[in-house]
Amino acid sequence: MGLLTHERYCDEIVRLTEELRAALRGADLTATVPTCPDWTLRELAEHVGRAHRWAGEIVRTRSAEVVPEDKVPDDSPADDDPATLDAWLAAGAAGTAAALREAGPDTEVWTWAWERRAGFWARRMTLETVVHLADAALTANVPYTMTPELAADTIDEWLQIVVFAQADGDRDVAELRGAARSLHLHATDVPDAEWLIEIGEDGVTWRRAHAKADVALRGSLTDLMLVFNRRLAPDSDRVEVLGDAALLDFWLARTTFG
Numbered sequence: 001m002g003l004l005t006h007e008r009y010c011d012e013i014v015r016l017t018e019e020l021r022a023a024l025r026g027a028d029l030t031a032t033v034p035t036c037p038d039w040t041l042r043e044l045a046e047h048v049g050r051a052h053r054w055a056g057e058i059v060r061t062r063s064a065e066v067v068p069e070d071k072v073p074d075d076s077p078a079d080d081d082p083a084t085l086d087a088w089l090a091a092g093a094a095g096t097a098a099a100l101r102e103a104g105p106d107t108e109v110w111t112w113a114w115e116r117r118a119g120f121w122a123r124r125m126t127l128e129t130v131v132h133l134a135d136a137a138l139t140a141n142v143p144y145t146m147t148p149e150l151a152a153d154t155i156d157e158w159l160q161i162v163v164f165a166q167a168d169g170d171r172d173v174a175e176l177r178g179a180a181r182s183l184h185l186h187a188t189d190v191p192d193a194e195w196l197i198e199i200g201e202d203g204v205t206w207r208r209a210h211a212k213a214d215v216a217l218r219g220s221l222t223d224l225m226l227v228f229n230r231r232l233a234p235d236s237d238r239v240e241v242l243g244d245a246a247l248l249d250f251w252l253a254r255t256t257f258g
Contacts, residue, residue, distance in 0.1 A: 009123050034138060105122065127154045130146055185224050
């Protein structure tokens with residue numbers, strides 16, 4: 001498992017948004033999202049739709065600089081009708097996927113991260129939707145299981161973000177330095193879905209590997225991804241923590257990025 005093709009990411013933005021829309025149908029859109037308690041379910045959906053449109057505008061305009069959110073054409077739902085929100089989410093995902101397909105993965109555009117090309121946004125918007133679909137499913141009390149490729153890619157990307165943020169001077173992530181410590185993620189339902197994360201004097205490094213560590217997190221690949229993104233508590237009976245549980249808590253507390 002590794003990076004998906006550009007076309008697959010574009011397809012997944014649309015497919016995952018369809019799953020999000022299905023989770024919202026019949027749900028109480030005023031309900032608070034437990035994993036994002038500052039938002040209602042409607043506000044979560046609007047966040048996803050606006051993120052899609054923002055990334056799509058960057059790619060569509062081939063922008064070399066950040067596009068302020070107030071410069072993105074505002075077609076937000078004008079009323080509280082769930083059907084309007086549903087259609088708006090569908091249109092945003094389709095428009096962003098179309099802009100990404102037209103650009104192709106290698107077109108140079110602004111990003112906030114380690115590469116400046118449209119392919120970054122195809123992956124980022126896919127995985128943004130993976131995680132917020134989990135938020136919506138939890139709030140609406142509907143089942144959630146992610147495909148192995150996307151769950152693994154979400155963990156990979158999160159670790160890339162941690163390493164990037166540390167190099168960029170993020171204060172919380174900067175605390176992930178010092179005496180050698182290690183974490184091991186081990187999916188019990190997907191062969192070879194394992195990660196070794198090492199903390200040392202120079203910061204964080206990681207690789208796909210099976211190895212003994214100071215703390216191990218075991219569970220389904222979906223649940224590992226959810227714990228790592230703080231959507232499932234590490235003391236849940238759906239996962240098993242072996243070894244230094246305080247180290248896992250330390251990691252999770254310093255990889256929140258706001």
